[in-house]
Amino acid sequence: MSEIAISELGSVVAKGTPRQIGRALGEAGRDAVRDVLLHADYWHAVTDRAHAGAVQVMADSLRDVLPAVWEELQGLAEGLELPLEHVVAWNCRGDLMSNVPDGCTTVQIPGDIPVVGHNEDGLPGFRGHAFVARLTPDDGPGLMSFCYPGSLPGHTFGTNAAGLVQAVNNLRLHNVSAQIPRIGLGRRVLACQSLDEALAILERHNASGGFHMTLAQAGDQRVMSVEFGAGACSARMIEGPSVHANHALHLECAEAGQNITESSQDRQARGMHMLAEGNMNPLAILRDASGPGLPIHRCQPDDPDNENTLATAVFHVGRSEVEWSIYDQNSDRPVFTSH
Numbered sequence: 001m002s003e004i005a006i007s008e009l010g011s012v013v014a015k016g017t018p019r020q021i022g023r024a025l026g027e028a029g030r031d032a033v034r035d036v037l038l039h040a041d042y043w044h045a046v047t048d049r050a051h052a053g054a055v056q057v058m059a060d061s062l063r064d065v066l067p068a069v070w071e072e073l074q075g076l077a078e079g080l081e082l083p084l085e086h087v088v089a090w091n092c093r094g095d096l097m098s099n100v101p102d103g104c105t106t107v108q109i110p111g112d113i114p115v116v117g118h119n120e121d122g123l124p125g126f127r128g129h130a131f132v133a134r135l136t137p138d139d140g141p142g143l144m145s146f147c148y149p150g151s152l153p154g155h156t157f158g159t160n161a162a163g164l165v166q167a168v169n170n171l172r173l174h175n176v177s178a179q180i181p182r183i184g185l186g187r188r189v190l191a192c193q194s195l196d197e198a199l200a201i202l203e204r205h206n207a208s209g210g211f212h213m214t215l216a217q218a219g220d221q222r223v224m225s226v227e228f229g230a231g232a233c234s235a236r237m238i239e240g241p242s243v244h245a246n247h248a249l250h251l252e253c254a255e256a257g258q259n260i261t262e263s264s265q266d267r268q269a270r271g272m273h274m275l276a277e278g279n280m281n282p283l284a285i286l287r288d289a290s291g292p293g294l295p296i297h298r299c300q301p302d303d304p305d306n307e308n309t310l311a312t313a314v315f316h317v318g319r320s321e322v323e324w325s326i327y328d329q330n331s332d333r334p335v336f337t338s339h
Contacts, residue, residue, distance in 0.1 A: 007335035008328045009311060010131030012147070021135055022072035022152075026079020026087075029149025032129035033080055037090075037150050040123065042100055046093045047086045054096060054178065055089045061180040062088075065205065068139070068191070069184045072152060080150060090150055094170060095178035095209035098259055102155070102170035103307035105245050105267050105296055106214045107275075107282040108238045110223045114216050114317040117282025118157045118167035120146055121298055124308040132326060132336055140191040144338075146311055146326070154186030155211070157313045159322050162193045163218030165315045170246050171210030172259035176230045179207035185228075186211065195220055199235055202226055206233040210251075210258065212244055216317045223317075227251035241280060243271030263305050266293030283327070286312050299329065 014024035037043050062070040077087035093100045103121030108114075122130070129149055136142040145158030157167045168186055185205055192198040195217040202213070210229030216222065223238040227248045234251045246264035270291040279285060286309075289295035298309045312327040325334035 007331070008128045009326070009335060010129070011336070012131050012133045014133065015136035015138075017138055018068045018071035019075035019078075021137060022075025023079040025133060025147060025152070026076040026081075028079070028131060029129070029147070030080050032126065032149035033082070036123070036125040036129060040125070042093065042123075043090065046096055046100070047089045051089060051096050052085070055085065055092055058092050058095060058178055058181045059088050062184050065180060066184050066188050069152070069187045072187065073184075076150075076152060087150065091152055091183045092178070092181040094183070094211075095176060095181050098172040098174060098176075098209075100170070101306045103246055103263070103298070103305055104169045105243065105271060105286060106167045106169055106212075107271065107285050108214050108223050108225065108242045108244065109280060109282060110221070110238050110240065112221070113319075114221060114223045115282055116165055116167050116214050116216055116223065116315045116317065117286050118214075118313050119286045119296065119298075119309045120156050120311045120313070121307040121309050122148055123306065124301065124303070127308065127310055127329060130310050137191070141193065143190050144324075145190060146313070152183050152187045154188070154190045155183045158190055159315060159324060160190055160192075163317075163322050164190070164192055164195060164198060165214075165216045165317055165322055166190055167214040167313070169212040169244055171212055171227065171229055171248050171251075172246065172261070173210035173229045173248070174257045174259065176209050177207075178209055180205055182208040182211045182229065186213070189213065189215070195222065195224065199224065199226065202228050203233050203235070207231045210248065212248065214244065216315070218317055218322050219319055225250070230257065241275045243268060243275065243285070245271070261305050263294040263298070263303070263307075266291075267296045269293070270296055282314055283312065
């Protein structure tokens with residue numbers, strides 16, 4: 001990973017056991033969590049004792065089903081110097097509530113060299129505090145992931161040494177009784193050695209809050225759109241240029257069981273319109289703010305979903321490797337690249 005410009009995104013390098021990596025991520029995000037997150041209404045809502053039973057169920061599942069992720073989460077709490085139950089609850093936020101500020105837009109362009117582009121939209125207060133992590137676990141492939149302070153990797157955008165690419169969008173599903181946290185599943189996907197392994201995990205474990213993942217892998221021309229949550233999973237291969245915002249497009253029964261915000265609806269429509277007009281530049285689509293309705297590139301202080309674009313990533317998924325570039329909110333040039 002190369003940093004090629006001054007960036008408002010930080011950089012963290014960590015290696016070792018899951019607990020050691022989690023502790024390093026916690027230490028990196030500790031000040032921002034104390035300055036930003038602990039004062040947010042979302043934090044207080046998610047960590048309320050009313051959710052303690054549901055959080056304990058998901059914590060037990062993580063420990064039993066995804067022990068390495070559980071250890072990383074324990075390390076995260078240690079690094080943050082916060083109670084484990086609060087950090088676990090925060091990492092279960094999308095499983096407990098459907099209105100958390102996790103947005104995002106993904107552009108999917110299949111072909112000989114598939115391209116995946118992604119806007120990472122989150123709490124505006126995290127601007128200047130989010131970071132790009134380069135992690136080398138003792139057991140499993142190394143990885144790069146965009147990280148929010150206080151959260152595990154695996155629910156934003158990232159790639160690993162096996163050539164797997166992941167871009168994640170929030171789905172606001174209703175009536176979820178989660179057994180396992182979606183962020184934990186996302187983190188496990190980033191440890192996969194193959195696209196098929198990742199698909200199998202999400203097909204087996206999906207009693208969680210809702211996520212959409214775009215998944216691709218170097219040497220494999222498939223670009224997969226996977227929507228899962230509430231005990232269901234739908235995986236489809238992307239056949240032509242497409243866009244995905246923050247509502248399910250093919251998950252069975254999702255239409256009657258999800259919240260589609262005005263922003264998500266507008267971003268989906270605008271992105272598909274640009275593709276239909278022949279614009280195949282993912283960065284141009286993800287930086288667009290000129291269309292009707294609410295924009296794809298989100299910098300408004302009064303955004304109705306309380307989300308702003310904090311970073312944009314573009315992945316070129318080649319035959320033997322993945323080349324990627326990361327931009328901060330308004331940079332004209334990438335601030336991190338794979339080379």
